[in-house]
Amino acid sequence: MISQSSCESLWLEFAAIVDKALETGPDTESVSRDAGAFLGQVQRAFAEHGSQTVSLEMRASLFVYDGVPLSSASIRGRFTIAFLRILRAGGIEFSRGLTVEDVKQLVKMAVQVVRRGMSRDRLRRDEVNAALGGIHLPESMDAVTWDWIDAGPAGNAYASAGFELDKADPIRRDTAEAVESAMESAGNGHAVKLEVARTVSEQVVQNTKKGFADLMHLAERPEFDVFTVQHSLRVSYLTSYVASMMGAPREVVVELGAAAMFHDVGKGRIPESILYKRGRLDDDERAIMQSHPQLGADILINSADVSVAALGAAWGHHHRYDGKGYPARRPWFETTKATSLIQICDVFEALTARRPYKAPYSPGRAYSILYSDQGAFDPGVLAAFTRAMGLYPPGRFVLLSDGRMARVAKVTDVLDRPVVRTLPDGALLDLSGQEHTSLHVVRLLDEPEFVELLTSGSEGSDLVGLAGEHAAAAERAEVDARDEELVFLAMEGPKDAGDDCSHGDDCRMC
Numbered sequence: 001m002i003s004q005s006s007c008e009s010l011w012l013e014f015a016a017i018v019d020k021a022l023e024t025g026p027d028t029e030s031v032s033r034d035a036g037a038f039l040g041q042v043q044r045a046f047a048e049h050g051s052q053t054v055s056l057e058m059r060a061s062l063f064v065y066d067g068v069p070l071s072s073a074s075i076r077g078r079f080t081i082a083f084l085r086i087l088r089a090g091g092i093e094f095s096r097g098l099t100v101e102d103v104k105q106l107v108k109m110a111v112q113v114v115r116r117g118m119s120r121d122r123l124r125r126d127e128v129n130a131a132l133g134g135i136h137l138p139e140s141m142d143a144v145t146w147d148w149i150d151a152g153p154a155g156n157a158y159a160s161a162g163f164e165l166d167k168a169d170p171i172r173r174d175t176a177e178a179v180e181s182a183m184e185s186a187g188n189g190h191a192v193k194l195e196v197a198r199t200v201s202e203q204v205v206q207n208t209k210k211g212f213a214d215l216m217h218l219a220e221r222p223e224f225d226v227f228t229v230q231h232s233l234r235v236s237y238l239t240s241y242v243a244s245m246m247g248a249p250r251e252v253v254v255e256l257g258a259a260a261m262f263h264d265v266g267k268g269r270i271p272e273s274i275l276y277k278r279g280r281l282d283d284d285e286r287a288i289m290q291s292h293p294q295l296g297a298d299i300l301i302n303s304a305d306v307s308v309a310a311l312g313a314a315w316g317h318h319h320r321y322d323g324k325g326y327p328a329r330r331p332w333f334e335t336t337k338a339t340s341l342i343q344i345c346d347v348f349e350a351l352t353a354r355r356p357y358k359a360p361y362s363p364g365r366a367y368s369i370l371y372s373d374q375g376a377f378d379p380g381v382l383a384a385f386t387r388a389m390g391l392y393p394p395g396r397f398v399l400l401s402d403g404r405m406a407r408v409a410k411v412t413d414v415l416d417r418p419v420v421r422t423l424p425d426g427a428l429l430d431l432s433g434q435e436h437t438s439l440h441v442v443r444l445l446d447e448p449e450f451v452e453l454l455t456s457g458s459e460g461s462d463l464v465g466l467a468g469e470h471a472a473a474a475e476r477a478e479v480d481a482r483d484e485e486l487v488f489l490a491m492e493g494p495k496d497a498g499d500d501c502s503h504g505d506d507c508r509m510c
């Protein structure tokens with residue numbers, strides 16, 4: 001087996017070539033040169049351990065070495081991760097006899113796969129393997145993504161902290177399937193069945209009180225390859241959760257969850273070349289993209305079981321509270337609180353989600369964007385949303401000031417002092433209560449970091465120290481990621497002054 005540092009540097013090197021090839025095209029001199037240098041590195045790895053293959057492994061959207069996530073390489077290798085995930089590949093295996101042409105071919109395939117995204121003409125793993133010499137992309141071992149984490153020490157900690165991921169996972173999959181098949185029907189010109197969305201929404205609602213945190217936890221896990229689908233299901237979970245926290249009756253929550261699930265169904269009729277285009281849309285493309293609310297409403301109105309909520313969500317989710325937005329208002333259309341809620345959940349999701357081109361924003365940063373976008377959102381609904389989600393949303397992992405890790409169980413009236421369940425002992429602490437005034441949340445932990453800290457065996461002040469080092473590394477990685485993001489945004493060009501999108505500068509959903 002090669003060493004961890006060789007493994008990490010091979011991933012980093014390969015990811016850098018893919019990034020460059022995506023920017024400049026795969027056939028440039030510079031990409032060829034880098035491919036040559038990469039080949040040299042692989043050959044040194046062969047020499048290092050003398051076997052017939054060098055394997056780089058990926059699990060659950062993370063590069064890993066001997067089962068341990070390589071966090072910083074994974075952050076930097078987002079496009080390579082997207083490439084492998086789309087193909088459901090579990091890594092890359094290089095054989096002896098590998099040539100520079102083989103490496104170049106792999107890079108070329110990666111560019112094609114990422115550019116096509118999840119479009120209908122996407123490449124399959126067997127096709128890519130057939131086109132590669134000296135390289136094999138093995139099937140992903142994540143039968144259910146994250147199985148390996150759920151079964152390990154982290155899984156035990158989750159169980160003692162009251163997670164019931166086994167119950168939540170089938171619901172998440174049903175939601176994704178409902179959205180995926182609706183998008184497909186829409187794309188093929190068929191009507192969509194809102195009834196399917198309602199049935200799934202019913203399951204979500206049955207689980208909302210206890211299961212929302214689990215559902216959101218699963219939905220937080222990166223799924224780059226299907227981000228339009230993932231987006232819709234997260235918007236739906238957020239909507240159901242916030243609506244029920246606002247005291248909406250159960251049947252209304254079910255209807256809103258279903259409406260949110262299909263709010264972007266019009267995107268099923270947007271050509272993939274526009275939907276998945278990297279870089280800025282030209283005026284014509286933008287107009288086509290902005291027709292998705294109208295297309296969505298057209299699709300839904302032709303469905304036998306359409307509801308006012310679903311129609312309102314599809315048509316009105318890009319309308320702003322101040323009357324701007326798209327499509328142009330009609331005198332007979334009034335934005336309801338329900339549509340306003342889905343609009344807010346839509347934007348919050350877009351900001352806090354991990355995307356192939358950006359790291360997720362923290363809820364705090366998302367709120368600062370939402371609240372500074374004057375006139376964009378219904379202030380009453382935004383306040384209700386904030387109260388329901390808090391600064392540390394249910395299901396998220398946090399580090400406490402005494403060095404314990406915990407999972408947020410419930411938001412309280414004090415937005416930054418939730419009820420948490422500590423890990424791994426499962427004790428329930430209400431941080432807003434008198435008895436815990438000396439304890440506070442230091443910061444959110446994302447799941448890979450949580451797993452890394454948990455498996456490090458550190459406790460108490462050691463853990464706080466280790467988490468501090470992590471925070472510094474994460475900050476450096478975020479600076480790098482933001483630099484990349486800026487490059488990406490620069491490629492798109494500045495937004496027009498009159499842009500109607502209220503999703504913040506990084507929004508790629510509109």
Ligand SMILES: [Fe+2]
Binds near residue numbers: 263264292317318509
């Ligand atoms: Fe949309």
Ligand SMILES: [Fe+2]
Binds near residue numbers: 509
């Ligand atoms: Fe959306």
